[in-house]
Amino acid sequence: MTVNNDLHAVLAQPAGLTDDDVRIIQQDFPALHQEIHGRRLVYLDSGATSQKPRWVLEAEREFYETCNAAVHRGAHELAVRATDAFEDARTTVAAFVRAAPEELVWTANATAGINLIAQALGNASIWAERGRGGQEIRQLALKPGDEIVVTELEHHANLIPWQELAFRTGAVLRFIPVDAAGSLRLEEAERLIGPQTKVVAFAHTSNVLGSVAPVHELVQLARRVGALVVLDACQSAPHMPLGLPSLDVDFAVFSGHKMLGPTGIGVLYGRRGLLDALPPVHTGGSMITTVTMERAEYLAAPQRFEAGTQPVGQAVGLAAAVQYLDGIGMDRIHASVTVLGQRLAEGITAIRGVKLLGPPAGEPRIGLAAFDVEGVHAHDVGQYLDSLGVAVRVGHHCAQPLHRRLGLSASTRASAYLYNTTDDIDEFLAALSGVRPYFGVGK
C-alpha cells in the first residue's frame, strides 16, 4: 500500500496524535484490550458507538456511589449533590460546543433529539390551529404547502421524523439530491430552498460517506428565507471542535455514546429563546410551574423538555467524556482521525475490486470510510474481518435512500477514533485485501 505522507503531514496540522500517543490513550479503554477469535481486537466501528475510557466509567460509578438521588426535588444532601452534578454536567457539555447551559436539553440520543424538535414543531402547528399561543407559535407552525428540506444522504433519524411531521401538518418534504459520488448538489439546494421552506435539516458529516456538509452555504440559503436550520452533529461532535452558535444553526443534536459517553444520553442544542418558544413534547413532572386539574403552565427550557426522571448518571458520564476529549484536545483528535480517514481512503482505493464511497482519497473526510467489495456481500465482508479480530459495520447504515442512489443495498464501513493507530488501519487493510480471494471472486 502506498501512502502519501506529505498529505498526511499537511492534514495533521495542528499536531495530531502519534501512534505512541495513541497507545498511551488505548490503555484507558478496557474494552480494547481483548482478544477476539484469538486475535488482537481492532475496533473500527466507532461511528456506530465508541468505546469508553475508565475515566467515564469511574465518573458514573462515583456518582452512583456518592451522589445518587432524584434531581430538582428533595431537600436532602444527596439530592443537592445529584442536582449539582446534573447541572454541572450540562454546563460542561454546553461549554464543549460553546453554548449556554440553558440552550442544552438532555435527550436519550440524537434520534430522540430530532424527534423532539419535529414533534414540538408539530405541536406548534396544532397550537396555532387551535388558537393557543401567540405570534411566536404561529411563526413556528407548519401548514399545508409549507416545505421541509432535507438531503438525500441523511441517516434515517434525520429523515423519518420529518416525513412524519410533513404528514401531520400537510407540509411537503423535499430533498437536496447528491451526485453519483455522493456530494450534495448545492445548485439544487439553491433552487429548492425558497419562501415556502420552513425547516432545513441536514447532517454535518455523513455517517456513510464521511463527507462534511457545506454548513455555511446551507445556513445562508435557509436564513435568506427565514427557515429554521437543524444540524445532525452526531458524527461531527465526536471528531472535530464544534462551536454551535458560530455555525448559526437553530438546533443541533448529538449522541453521547459516540463520543466516549454512556448510552442513553444525548443532546439537543437550541438557539437561546427559540427553545422557550416551542411547545413541549413530553409532559409530566419537573417541567411545569402551576398545575390545575384543567391545565398546566410550563417551565422555560431546558426543563420544559425534560419531563420525568432524567438520565442523571449518564449525563455525568457524558460530562466526564467531554472532559476527557478536551484533555487531549479536539484539535488534535480532529487532526488524528483525519489522518486515519485519509489512510483508510487511500488504502481502500488501492485494493483491486474494492470501491470507496464518498470523497476520493485526498479530499476532506472525517475518520471513516465505507466501501463496496465487488462480488462479496457486506455481511460476508464483515464476517470475514471479524474472524481476524477487525470490527466494522455492515449494512445500509440507516441510510437506505443514499445506498439506493449509489446503486447499492449495503456497504461496509470502517470508522476510526482517537484510540486507533495507523497500525489498526493497516491491519484492517491487510485483512480487507484477503476478502475477495477468500470468497473466490476476482480470480
Place this chain on the structure above:
Amino acid sequence: MSLEALYQEIILDHSRARNGSGLPPQDTIDATGESHQLNPVCGDEITVRVTVQSKAVQSLRWQGSGCAISMASASMLHELATTLSARDLQARVDAFRQMLRSRGTTQGDPELLGDAASLEGVSRYPARVKCAMLAWVAAEGALEQITPAMDTGNGAAAPDAGGENEAMTRLIAPTKG
C-alpha cells in the same frame, strides 16, 4: 469456531451456483404461491415461488440478492424442495429453523435437509440466522398461500415468520376447487 465452519466449501459453491435462481414468466395453471422477504438489517431480499401439483412440490424457484449465506441457503432449498410433498417441505422448513435456533446444539441432518445441513454452523452466529432463514421463510409464505389450511403435521399451523422476517406475500393463482 473457525470461519471455515461457517463458510464451508459447499456453501460457497452454492452461493456462486445459485441453483433455482430466476423467475420465468408464469403460465402454469397449477397452484402457485409467491412470497417476498426482506431482511431490513442488511437489505437482503428474496422472492420465492412454489408450484404444487397433486400435493407435491413441482418447482421452487427464487430470485434475490444478498450475502453468501442467504444465497447458498436459497440454492440448497431449491434442490431439496423438488423431491418433496408440500407437507414434507413444511416439515423440513421447521427442522431447518430448529437447527438454526439451536445455538450450535443441534446437528444438521443431511437426510432431512440435504446440503442445507451444512448450514448448521450458522446457528453459532445469531446475527446470521436471518440470512439463512430468508428463503425458507419465503417458501413457507408461498406454501401458506397454496394450502392455507395445510396440516403441517406438528399442530402448529401458523408459521413463525415474524421471528425472522416480516412477510410481504402475494397470491398469484389460488388453488382450484
